[in-house]
Amino acid sequence: MSAQEWIWLLVGLTFALYIGIAIWTRAGSTKEFYVAGGGVSPLANGLATAADWMSAASFISMAGLISFSGYDGSVYLMGWTGGYVLLALLLAPYLRKFGKFTVPDFIGDRYYSNTARTVAVFCALIISFTYIAGQMRGVGLVFSRYLEVDINTGVVIGMIIVLFYAVLGGMKGITYTQVAQYCVLIFAFMVPAIFISFQMTGNLLPQLGFGSTGVDGVYLLDKLDGLHRELGFHEYTSGSKSVVDVFFITAALMVGTAGLPHVIVRFFTVNKVSDARKSAGWALLFIAILYTTAPAIAVFARTNLIETVSNQKYEELPDWFHTWESTGLLQFEDKNADGLIQYVADAAVNELQVDKDIMVLANPEIANLPNWVIGLIAAGALAAALSTAAGLLLVISASVSHDLIKKMIRPSISEKGELIAARLSALAAVMLAGYFGIHPPGFVAATVALAFGLAAASFFPAIVLGIFYKRMNKEGAVAGMVVGVLLMLYYMTRFKFGWFGGGTQANWWFGISPEGFGTYAMVINFAVSLGVSKFTPAPPKEVQEIVENIRIPSGAGAAQDH
Amino acid sequence: MANKDLKKYWKENLRYLFFLLAVWFVVSYGCGILFVDDLNSIRLGGFKLGFWFAQQGAMYVFVILIFVYIRLMTKLDKKYGLDV
Numbered sequence: 028m029s030a031q032e033w034i035w036l037l038v039g040l041t042f043a044l045y046i047g048i049a050i051w052t053r054a055g056s057t058k059e060f061y062v063a064g065g066g067v068s069p070l071a072n073g074l075a076t077a078a079d080w081m082s083a084a085s086f087i088s089m090a091g092l093i094s095f096s097g098y099d100g101s102v103y104l105m106g107w108t109g110g111y112v113l114l115a116l117l118l119a120p121y122l123r124k125f126g127k128f129t130v131p132d133f134i135g136d137r138y139y140s141n142t143a144r145t146v147a148v149f150c151a152l153i154i155s156f157t158y159i160a161g162q163m164r165g166v167g168l169v170f171s172r173y174l175e176v177d178i179n180t181g182v183v184i185g186m187i188i189v190l191f192y193a194v195l196g197g198m199k200g201i202t203y204t205q206v207a208q209y210c211v212l213i214f215a216f217m218v219p220a221i222f223i224s225f226q227m228t229g230n231l232l233p234q235l236g237f238g239s240t241g242v243d244g245v246y247l248l249d250k251l252d253g254l255h256r257e258l259g260f261h262e263y264t265s266g267s268k269s270v271v272d273v274f275f276i277t278a279a280l281m282v283g284t285a286g287l288p289h290v291i292v293r294f295f296t297v298n299k300v301s302d303a304r305k306s307a308g309w310a311l312l313f314i315a316i317l318y319t320t321a322p323a324i325a326v327f328a329r330t331n332l333i334e335t336v337s338n339q340k341y342e343e344l345p346d347w348f349h350t351w352e353s354t355g356l357l358q359f360e361d362k363n364a365d366g367l368i369q370y371v372a373d374a375a376v377n378e379l380q381v382d383k384d385i386m387v388l389a390n391p392e393i394a395n396l397p398n399w400v401i402g403l404i405a406a407g408a409l410a411a412a413l414s415t416a417a418g419l420l421l422v423i424s425a426s427v428s429h430d431l432i433k434k435m436i437r438p439s440i441s442e443k444g445e446l447i448a449a450r451l452s453a454l455a456a457v458m459l460a461g462y463f464g465i466h467p468p469g470f471v472a473a474t475v476a477l478a479f480g481l482a483a484a485s486f487f488p489a490i491v492l493g494i495f496y497k498r499m500n501k502e503g504a505v506a507g508m509v510v511g512v513l514l515m516l517y518y519m520t521r522f523k524f525g526w527f528g529g530g531t532q533a534n535w536w537f538g539i540s541p542e543g544f545g546t547y548a549m550v551i552n553f554a555v556s557l558g559v560s561k562f563t564p565a566p567p568k569e570v571q572e573i574v575e576n577i578r579i580p581s582g583a584g585a586a587q588d589h
Numbered sequence: 590m591a592n593k594d595l596k597k598y599w600k601e602n603l604r605y606l607f608f609l610l611a612v613w614f615v616v617s618y619g620c621g622i623l624f625v626d627d628l629n630s631i632r633l634g635g636f637k638l639g640f641w642f643a644q645q646g647a648m649y650v651f652v653i654l655i656f657v658y659i660r661l662m663t664k665l666d667k668k669y670g671l672d673v
Contacts (some may be wrong), residue, residue, distance in 0.1 A: 093644075098625075101643035105617045108648045112613045115655045116606055120662075234645060238635035246635035264629070264640040274622050301672070304662060308655040315648050322644040578599055580662075581671040 033402030034173050041211050041406045042188060048207060049192030049200040057445050060197030061128040061425050067202055067296040073309020075205035076293045079418035080314055083165025086212060086411035091383030094325035097263035102273055106280025108318050113285040115307035119294040121494045123303035124577045130288045131430040137493040138501040139570055141435060146508050148430045150485045151288045154478045155419045162416035163464025173405035182464040186457050193417045194453045201417045202296060208410035213316060215407025220320050223327045223394045233323035247326060254333050259372035275543030283479030283545055286486035289418040300580035328386040331393055336368045336379060347392035356382035424453035477519050480545030484511035488552040497574045503560030511552030518544045598669045605661050609654050616650040
């Protein structure tokens with residue numbers, strides 16, 4: 028079978044599977060729609076969380092990103108896994124015990140205030156929308172590359188699939204489709220990695236392979252460092268960013284991860300507090316399988332690329348080079364007209380532009396793997412994008428139907444009415460996300476970092492203080508969230524979009540990049556919250572009792588409506 | 590549960606958290622970022638140790654930390670009869 032037939036077959040089969048699961052697990056109540064009825068097993072929830080978490084960016088772009096930044100890429104690896112430790116230890120068990128449906132639910136009840144709830148809803152919506160637009164775009168990209176349809180048609184097909192199982196199945200449908208999607212995406216990621224590791228180092232485990240010797244007996248990483256020095260790049264295993272910046276970016280990604288509403292809400296779906304802890308453990312284990320493999324792929328692909336193209340005759344390059352050239356992801360311009368490819372750090376001399384996404388997408392072709400592996404990559408990338416999009420969609424729909432309509436605008440709404448509202452808001456959210464996918468606003472790339480910074484600067488301190496500091500009151504929490512978010516928005520818009528007079532790296536505060544600024548804004552949020560709460564009245568007695576109660580794991584009933 | 594027991598349970602919980610988060614900080618921010626250059630002078634097969642911590646080791650420790658936490662808390666819950 029040709030690669031194209033394999034792609035259609037595998038993508039078709041996996042889509043049929045997702046739709047089948049959605050029909051089989053459709054939601055009948057708001058509780059099933061928001062938190063899958065609260066009866067998901069820790070293992071299934073761990074799998075679903077992993078699929079929810081790993082987006083098109085993790086699957087397609089991350090290995091390539093590391094490939095081009097070497098040690099600096101560590102911020103993504105540590106940042107996007109270390110957050111789960113915070114989540115497991117500081118948030119998940121207590122929020123599960125609290126036992127409501129959404130993050131704004133917790134903020135609103137714990138801080139006995141609709142102002143706090145509104146701020147939380149606002150943050151949840153911004154974070155989720157910035158994320159989901161990127162996912163729909165990812166779906167479109169995969170469709171256009173692999174299924175040779177127009178990118179906009181790809182977005183529309185993706186919308187219909189997500190719509191089908193998110194609107195029909197709610198959290199229940201999403202959870203079980205995500206379990207299937209995790210299996211598809213991890214298989215698709217690991218198969219080529221294992222093949223290539225074995226080809227290059229004779230080691231079946233990529234995690235060990237990239238620290239082994241190649242066929243020529245030289246350690247792969249030493250060889251790569253040497254190649255980098257020769258071509259003028261900074262050494263692969265050492266960084267070019269400042270220590271302070273790496274520290275702050277890692278912290279912002281970690282804390283942001285722990286504060287993302289679509290991740291937190293997954294822990295509301297299990298039966299009891301101990302299950303929430305266990306599913307965090309499973310989730311991180313399943314995530315770590317992909318995340319520890321990505322840096323290995325990065326090294327293999329980087330070495331392969333340099334050895335294949337550097338100072339080679341353009342005419343004699345393998346076929347895959349020309350295939351990807353036609354997509355625009357590889358661009359060669361023979362500046363000195365010698366027919367050879369000069370791939371070096373110096374921009375004036377460099378003749379080759381490589382897009383980071385190619386490192387995962389072209390991997391099977393570079394390594395000469397069979398056609399079915401190419402089909403697998405397409406199905407895996409779609410699984411990654413769709414699962415994340417669906418999880419985000421649910422947060423948006425719950426924020427609107429539950430936090431806004433049920434809790435603030437019309438508390439008298441019936442269970443049936445709320446379920447209809449939930450489905451309608453999911454529908455509207457898909458449309459909007461699809462629109463952004465087709466007409467991507469220029470700021471999408473910049474705002475993904477913004478989403479993490481915002482989550483770090485807003486939710487994380489409010490939730491942690493709400494659990495660990497009984498005296499924290501609404502005045503402190505609201506002031507902290509507002510100051511944190513505004514500060515973050517100011518810094519991001521100033522240095523990313525050039526508002527407020529703009530500025531360059533020289534103007535950064537303490538040498539912190541906008542990506543790492545979430546950490547700074549978070550610290551300010553903590554300080555403001557604590558300071559303001561000192562001078563304002565303590566929270567009412569019943570709220571203090573809620574706090575005592577969530578600290579004890581026993582007696583967590585199923586997630587309650589109220 | 591009596592108020593005094595609750596306080597003791599919570600204190601033990603906080604002690605675990607402090608210890609686990611200290612390890613979490615040391616393997617990532619310590620070994621992977623602050624002391625990465627010093628550790629890089631040590632080799633682990635083909636890896637420089639600091640680089641290995643940043644791109645592999647820290648993540649392994651994270652996974653282990655959560656499972657240790659699950660174990661500790663399961664025991665603690667049992668001790669205070671909160672495992673129902």
